[in-house]
Amino acid sequence: xxxxxxxxxxxxxxxxxxxxxxxxxxxxxxxxxxxxxxxxxxxxxxxxxxxxxxxxxxxxxxxxxxxxxxxxxxxxxxxxxxxxxxxxxxxxxxxxxxxxxxxxxxxxxxxxxxxxxxxxxxxxxxxxxxxxxxxxxxxxxxxxxxxxxxxxxxxxxxxxxxxxxxxxxxxxxxxxxxxxxxxxxxxxxxxxxxxxxxxxxxxxxxxxx
Numbered sequence: 001x002x003x004x005x006x007x008x009x010x011x012x013x014x015x016x017x018x019x020x021x022x023x024x025x026x027x028x029x030x031x032x033x034x035x036x037x038x039x040x041x042x043x044x045x046x047x048x049x050x051x052x053x054x055x056x057x058x059x060x061x062x063x064x065x066x067x068x069x070x071x072x073x074x075x076x077x078x079x080x081x082x083x084x085x086x087x088x089x090x091x092x093x094x095x096x097x098x099x100x101x102x103x104x105x106x107x108x109x110x111x112x113x114x115x116x117x118x119x120x121x122x123x124x125x126x127x128x129x130x131x132x133x134x135x136x137x138x139x140x141x142x143x144x145x146x147x148x149x150x151x152x153x154x155x156x157x158x159x160x161x162x163x164x165x166x167x168x169x170x171x172x173x174x175x176x177x178x179x180x181x182x183x184x185x186x187x188x189x190x191x192x193x194x195x196x197x198x199x200x201x202x203x204x205x206x207x208x209x
Contacts, residue, residue, distance in 0.1 A: 004073040004110075011182045014175075015078075019085060034086060037159050040156070051145045079168035079171040080123040088120045124156065124159075161196065172187045172188050
């Protein structure tokens with residue numbers, strides 16, 4: 001098993017073990033915590049369906065142009081795993097684990113099945129990826145779409161960019177407090193993310209001085 005598959009496997013198993021130990025009340029609390037994020041994802045889905053569905057179907061699945069799902073390893077945050085498993089059934093998780101343990105074409109994403117992505121709630125990096133050719137095809141003729149996309153990108157930061165209290169950071173902290181650890185906890189381990197936090201704290205001190 002590749003290093004990428006191994007770290008993905010460990011993250012999924014870590015989250016699954018913890019979720020299985022939660023009381024129904026605690027599980028409901030976690031699902032409540034992600035409701036706003038799921039609303040955001042539903043808005044992104046509607047946007048993609050309205051503006052990009054036809055374009056991306058042709059480029060990705062018919063012409064094989066885009067590199068969106070043709071990468072050996074996609075970036076997944078620990079919070080991506082948590083949210084996906086909260087919204088998944090046992091058989092959904094089983095398919096992910098099976099994919100990680102199966103041989104695959106090196107140029108394809110490990111989570112790309114015959115019917116598309118195996119995740120119930122795709123990683124945010126995948127959800128918000130638009131190749132240059134698709135962007136040009138849509139935004140050149142639809143300025144309203146470009147404006148709406150800018151709004152969605154800003155909303156994304158409100159869940160993922162830890163220059164304030166954001167969901168992805170909070171979910172990592174929650175699992176860390178429970179004794180969980182993962183190489184996918186980028187909000188707490190990535191040098192880049194840590195710099196974002198440090199800069200935000202510095203700016204807050206300056207503002208309050």
